[in-house]
Amino acid sequence: MAEICYRQGIRHVVISPGSRSAALTLAFVRHGGFQAHVCIDERSAGFIALGMAQQIDSPVVLICTSGSAVYNFAPAVSEAFFQQIPLLVLTADRPKEWQHQYDGQTIYQTGIFGQHVKRSFEVSPDYQHSDVQWAINRITNEAVNLASITPNGPVHVNVPIREPFYPISGEDFQPSEQVRVIKRQINQPVWPQGEWEELLDEWEDASKILIAGGQGKPDHALNAALTRITNEWDIPVLGDCIANLSGSEEFIRHQDLFLGAKEAENLRPDLLITFGMSFLSKEFKLFIRKNPPKWHWHIGEDAFLADPFQSVTREIPGKAQQFFSDLFEKLDYQSFVENSELAHDTSYHALWMQNERIARQKKLETLSNLSTFSDLTLLSSMFRYIISDFQLHIANSMSVRYANVLGTKNNWSGVYANRGTSGIDGCVSTAIGAAKVNGKPTLLVVGDVAFLYDRNGLLINSLPQNLKIVMINNAGGNIFRMIDGPGSLPELETYFETRHSFSAKRTCEDSGIAYFQVSDLAETDATVQAFLNADGIALLEGFTDPVENKRAWKALKHAMHN
Template identity: 85%
Template sequence: MAILQPLIDMAEICYRQGIRHAVISPGSRSAALTLAFARHGGFQAHVCIDERSAGFIALGMAQQIDAPVVLICTSGSAAYNFAPAVSEAFFQQIPLLILTADRPKEWQHQYDGQTIYQTGIFGQHVKRSFEVSPDYQHSDVQWAINRITNEAINLASVAPNGPVHINVPIREPFYPSEGEGFNASREIRVIKRQKNDIVWPQTFWEELLDEWESAPKILIAGGQNKPDAALNAVLNRIAEEWQIPVLGDCIANLSGKEIIRHHDLFLGKKNAENLRPDLLITFGMSFLSKEFKQFIRKNPPKYHWNISEDAFLADPFQSVTRDISGKAVSLLGNLFEKLDYQSFVENSDLAHDTAFHALWLENERNACQKKHEVLRNLSMFSDLTLLDLIFKFIKSNFQLHIANSMSVRYANVLATENGWSGVFANRGTSGIDGCVSTAIGAARVNGQPTLLIVGDVAFLYDRNGLLLDNLPKNLKIVVLNNAGGNIFRMIDGPGSLPELETFFETRHSFSAQRTCEDSGIAYFRVSEAEGAENVIQEFLNFDGIALLEGFTDPVENTRAWKALKRAAH
């Protein structure tokens, strides 16, 4: 008999805790885990042969549903291939439950296949790592597996969310005999964890209000954040009623007519010092704009409040004076109410400098105007002209996913006037690995049109994510093919080196066409401005998954991008 009952119960606990998706990479040692989830009946099982892609597919799903997704793999190097996605999930605070099958410890260094050191394999890139005993018949082990499974799921879902790992050594035999049933134990315990809201004391509010009143120039800036209607409503009231500038990169998912979006274009100006705030309030995770980070480092505010649920004190601006634990929507909402009430009672306006808000808006309007002027005057076909055309035809119900390197930088400048339902990018580690797979995972569960913008190198690096049955029909992919890593021409340093093309750009002659043929994806291509609009519209209107590959020249891309940055300065 090879029914490993505690592993069947592990699947049942996951189900009762609300988990509904499991991404599984095939293997032998993991058979008992795989069958526990596949035969349960309550999970959507997604099979991916490449563990690296599987990890990012699970990440994309968990990113959308804001709940843990289970990852399962066999023993050995298979587990290591989860590492890029696990590290991204850790720094992007996305909940994953990673179950890695393992060989018993006594077989390490015995030349037994697929046997490596798996205990704590993900190091500090998980919230916690557990390991269960392979002696499943012992009652203490059964109790421990029940407890550990509950604890791991709860931990993954407690702010800050993140990946949690359970290493599962399994002895042979582990394949069930014919007719053996997979039924959960009757005595399974599901342990729920109560989430408590933070209550800030009165002394805390008094200190905040004192600092607010002594800071005439106030700026609010959002880092990477999921779409949040309640937070947007609060920020727009602050911007409109109090005339305080609110700034956000595209991945901050801030919407509103007064949101500052083009700061990356104008903060490098020589006379930008007058935009320095006395009080800076930040929230969210990573900030995409290098210009903004450098601006604040050079022009630090007197006060800097950072609102975060992070376990670490993050200070990329080197200026934080107050680290506030909690949700931005709660803090800013309460702050608005208290200041609004104080203003009403005292029958006076707030004392901050509204001209500061007008100055930020003036710079925003000028940068946006110059951007459109440059785009209208570009005579050669480039990444910028292609994406500008695509964004003009995009409907407001699309969700946007962006790869790293130049793709996310282009989108941060160009994708500012669309009504996206959400903008997502893997900015936890900012690697190029996994962006295709993440978008695939997201499109599988988000139920809406999804657009991925990706460079050729990042696409080629992650093609194995497309080795899936039933690819999501709601996914559209745009590949910017400039025959290499074009960003290395854009940034200071490698662009002037003789080794640029060989060791940095890695020039190539590959395209996405054959990948599309292998995966059953409709393929479109464009290499010049003439006729591009028709191809783009046909691509966007195609009923099913489709890919548009734009072939551009890296030299022209560099010229166009630098012209845009130069015009705004």
């Protein structure tokens, strides 16, 4: 199994120690071709592997022992499934005859991840027969290939192992002479001319055209194609920070701030073209649901029909970059042949840009008028002093919403968040895994609850020294104070925010992380600069007041409607 993974191009394996998994662990460690990363907590290990695979766009192997250890991979596996990240999950198991025999660490592991993996496999615990060896060879190839077939995702191979599973002294680990690698060719879609003609007809019939990007990785070619479309054709292009749209000041980035206004109804498109995965902006989703377009094309390589706007009229399989490049060429050629300009309404783009510029200006005015220390003032200072080409990782809850508003002008090398399931579990570990392989300065913005929930990821032996962590400590789940519903309940602080008095200081001492703290606006800029200039891994903890955080956030939202 290890040799096939190596020949298929896999280079990273994340291991959680255990006894039943000894044969798997030693096979990969003694192979010599893998970088092995050890994490004692399987939940954190899963997210560290996810962060690695997210960066290198190639499967990372996860190994654990049998029993409840396997279940602890589940949060990361489900996030990888919905974020389309390739993982190869190898779980050691006890042979089936030992179930219900009071044998330790024996549970139902066959298909344990349910529908949250692309497929589950299981090999035989008895390897002597040549057919079984052939099956293991085939299954391993199929699992690796399947994890990398678009849409990418996790694949599970359950491996029952009989004793003895420790080698005797002097015993070598050698791949079988029958190892055979099975490569899978990429299937390139080709659209018939008739389908292109249908698309071009709908395009020509649409007066107001809007392009919107959901979560996606940085893609220079895609950004170049969209920049050309918006600059040459005056078609608005929008996306949240996690869409990683860059290259043009004409891109719409503040839609979540201005779309709640009543006058936004005139921004309704005739044709909406979307691509990517989840959209962070709730206001944009609600706006389109309330003002559905006549046509809605969604470009993607999903295995499911995703229609979060409740308006899709056409699924277009394929990569967004290729589609927009082909679309531009066909429309540009048609315009040349017919000696005519495209007929869409260019004032529609001007209307979007007017709202965008007003939102940008009001945001800056509001931030400059904030005179007390808060989540917003801390992060605003942080983003202002980021000079180098940082990669930004954002935890869920309020952190990602703050970053979506504040972090739009920075030249990030990429913006990442676990928006597959949008949970707070694993946000720290994901950033750790990413920083271990990306070779770039990496900044994680995380709330106190998400940090405390996932600090076991910091228990690995070799923390990435290119990682900086900003922890916003408002002593609880501050988002429940911001959203409608729980904010007015008398049980808010005890049962929703879960108020606490914990800090990251001792965690940093345990893990050898340089520690900074700030709780005063006057000290913010100097502390932020010292933190960013610190050598190696460092953490800045900002102690903020939840009441002041709510006041500052509401002031920013209300400014858009005045």
